[in-house]
């Protein structure tokens with residue numbers, strides 16, 4: 228796999244939200260042979276920008292997202308969040324850094340069926356406590372994502388695409404430094420996809436770094452920068 232990044236190299240005064248340096252990921256195949264999916268990959272994502280990892284199925288998009296959010300340790304290379312090299316953190320410090328900096332929406336869009344849509348969106352607020360401001364923000368996010376009339380319904384009544392948008396609202400609730408999303412428009416029609424793209428641009432305008440894996444032209448064409456994976 229080769230990668231060409233189009234990220235600008237303009238110096239910034241604050242540390243980038245996410246930096247990947249010389250990342251290589253080698254899996255072990257079923258037959259025991261090594262399979263290198265990502266090799267010597269570099270990427271810098273400043274705050275306030277949207278970066279899209281684009282490419283065919285199997286090109287390594289999810290692998291790179293998982294490295295960026297630290298659910299997968301690369302075979303070699305360094306991941307840095309807001310100036311902190313993750314290899315310097317113990318597991319508790321990494322968990323704390325993740326809570327502070329990083330939200331991840333995977334392709335599964337897990338939500339809790341028995342909770343209402345609003346309560347699902349508010350789940351990240353539980354450790355610190357609900358506030359009227361957070362409830363208002365959750366409602367605003369759900370409205371932006373086309374779920375404004377569904378807030379009091381149980382999540383089990385939602386379609387797959389609606390669950391995906393609920394997971395995105397939940398991830399954006401606490402205004403993370405960075406948010407990573409895996410194919411966030413994959414099961415959406417054009418109208419619903421536009422609400423997701425709008426929400427991601429609003430998050431970036433508010434200062435978040437957004438890393439998205441997608442082969443959707445609507446996402447690719449509106450990203451700040453794109454890495455085409457082959």
Ligand SMILES: Nc1ncnc2c1ncn2[C@@H]1O[C@H](COP(=O)(O)OP(=O)(O)OP(=O)(O)O)[C@@H](O)[C@H]1O
Nearest residue numbers: 254255256264282283284285286287288289290291
């Ligand atoms: N744990 C693993 N062990 C072995 N191979 C793996 C593992 N995880 C992923 N792979 C392989 O690595 C390659 C890249 O997978 P990845 O999920 O990163 O691709 P992707 O670009 O996100 O694909 P898609 O668009 O289909 O989700 C695939 O060939 C996949 O089978």
